[in-house]
Amino acid sequence: MTFDAQKIAKTLGIKIGNTALFQEAVTHRSYLNEHKGHPVPHNERLEFLGDAVLELAVTERLYADFPHRPEGELTALRAALVNSDMLAKIGHDLGVEQFLLMSRGESKDTGRARQFLVANVVEALIGALYLDQGYGAAQAFIEAHVLTRTKEVLDAKLYTDPKSRFQELAQEKQGVTPQYRVLRESGPDHDRRFIAGVYIGDELIAEGEGLSKQEAQRNAAKEGLLKKGW
Amino acid sequence: MTFDAQKIAKTLGIKIGNTALFQEAVTHRSYLNEHKGHPVPHNERLEFLGDAVLELAVTERLYADFPHRPEGELTALRAALVNSDMLAKIGHDLGVEQFLLMSRGESKDTGRARQFLVANVVEALIGALYLDQGYGAAQAFIEAHVLTRTKEVLDAKLYTDPKSRFQELAQEKQGVTPQYRVLRESGPDHDRRFIAGVYIGDELIAEGEGLSKQEAQRNAAKEGLLKKGW
Numbered sequence: 217m218t219f220d221a222q223k224i225a226k227t228l229g230i231k232i233g234n235t236a237l238f239q240e241a242v243t244h245r246s247y248l249n250e251h252k253g254h255p256v257p258h259n260e261r262l263e264f265l266g267d268a269v270l271e272l273a274v275t276e277r278l279y280a281d282f283p284h285r286p287e288g289e290l291t292a293l294r295a296a297l298v299n300s301d302m303l304a305k306i307g308h309d310l311g312v313e314q315f316l317l318m319s320r321g322e323s324k325d326t327g328r329a330r331q332f333l334v335a336n337v338v339e340a341l342i343g344a345l346y347l348d349q350g351y352g353a354a355q356a357f358i359e360a361h362v363l364t365r366t367k368e369v370l371d372a373k374l375y376t377d378p379k380s381r382f383q384e385l386a387q388e389k390q391g392v393t394p395q396y397r398v399l400r401e402s403g404p405d406h407d408r409r410f411i412a413g414v415y416i417g418d419e420l421i422a423e424g425e426g427l428s429k430q431e432a433q434r435n436a437a438k439e440g441l442l443k444k445g446w
Numbered sequence: 447m448t449f450d451a452q453k454i455a456k457t458l459g460i461k462i463g464n465t466a467l468f469q470e471a472v473t474h475r476s477y478l479n480e481h482k483g484h485p486v487p488h489n490e491r492l493e494f495l496g497d498a499v500l501e502l503a504v505t506e507r508l509y510a511d512f513p514h515r516p517e518g519e520l521t522a523l524r525a526a527l528v529n530s531d532m533l534a535k536i537g538h539d540l541g542v543e544q545f546l547l548m549s550r551g552e553s554k555d556t557g558r559a560r561q562f563l564v565a566n567v568v569e570a571l572i573g574a575l576y577l578d579q580g581y582g583a584a585q586a587f588i589e590a591h592v593l594t595r596t597k598e599v600l601d602a603k604l605y606t607d608p609k610s611r612f613q614e615l616a617q618e619k620q621g622v623t624p625q626y627r628v629l630r631e632s633g634p635d636h637d638r639r640f641i642a643g644v645y646i647g648d649e650l651i652a653e654g655e656g657l658s659k660q661e662a663q664r665n666a667a668k669e670g671l672l673k674k675g676w
Contacts (some may be wrong), residue, residue: 256522260618271498
């Protein structure tokens with residue numbers, strides 16, 4: 217795997233001035249162990265920066281495009297556009313994987329861990345683009361590859377995760393982060409049922425049932441939104 | 447309470463073009479119930495926007511000023527600068543409270559709820575400034591009133607909340623948000639002890655003890671960081 221800035225520029229449809237920044241953006245920390253003389257650090261600091269650039273570009277577009285949606289809906293919509301599942305999908309569609317610099321061990325793992333790695337590289341690339349070409353260029357990239365997914369998110373209602381909404385509203389209205397606990401489990405292994413409770417502080421707000429703990433928690437959050445009238 | 451844009455401009459040391467944006471920034475949702483003809487909406491959408499502007503301005507400054515700090519430390523440092531406690535303090539020092547438009551009921555509450563309200567107004571004012579005067583003006587405001595607190599945060603080690611660090615590292619390394627559960631309680635009411643466990647998925651990573659659930663959770667997170675070698 218050699219680093220080819222021109223190929224990255226062409227693939228992503230961007231201009232690249234400082235190639236080292238983009239090399240850094242595609243360098244996973246695992247790569248450095250196997251390549252001691254690698255000329256750049258790993259991509260985590262660029263990811264930190266790119267995440268904030270992405271957040272602002274998405275925020276200001278949603279703010280402008282949906283003047284009548286309340287903040288809670290905009291927050292949920294933004295979360296659906298910038299979460300790691302979505303960024304992994306965007307990175308995959310862009311062909312980012314071919315540029316990854318990672319250890320041999322890491323490159324064998326093509327599951328969930330790889331998804332995260334791809335999502336992180338997308339953020340790091342945005343960070344590199346921001347430093348190299350400025351906010352306008354980063355924004356154009358985000359408009360072209362992230363914000364074009366807005367319709368898909370709206371159509372599939374990907375933004376209505378009840379746990380996110382409940383958390384966001386609990387923080388906004390009561391200044392606390394809700395917690396979930398599994399209250400009961402029942403049934404045989406192949407048909408297990410879970411009852412989860414959502415708590416604000418020590419107060420049990422609502423319960424939900426599901427075939428997995430996650431599903432039970434989502435249903436508890438849904439019920440909690442109703443009970444709270446949110 | 448009448449709205450006075452010039453006084454806001456003078457107090458905050460900013461220029462104001464579109465006064466309606468700043469009136470919106472100081473309007474709490476409770477005010478609208480008592481003032482049906484109020485010419486602007488409440489400040490929550492501006493707060494949504496301002497939060498993202500604040501995040502980027504703080505992120506890029508920390509990124510530039512601390513070239514050798516890893517992403518985890520930068521994230522913790524940023525969280526300490528933009529959390530609602532800090533923003534409430536900044537708003538208070540700026541004298542933001544005198545401009546708040548809120549219901550009579552809300553104005554009697556001077557505790558925790560007021561703190562949140564002030565913190566939210568600071569974000570909304572940043573959002574208004576961004577729309578009205580651009581990123582540079584918002585950035586200058588953030589440099590002058592938020593980033594000047596960086597030394598104080600570093601000196602007081604306000605950034606080393608073990609729960610935040612554990613969460614951030616669990617998300618980064620394993621893609622999951624840790625959960626806390628209270629495992630045991632003991633002792634009489636006036637001298638209650640709690641044992642909390644921190645979990646990644648279903649795995650109990652570590653336990654911690656404390657005089658409150660929060661303290662027990664913090665200690666569990668501290669122990670978890672050690673056990674994981676993070």
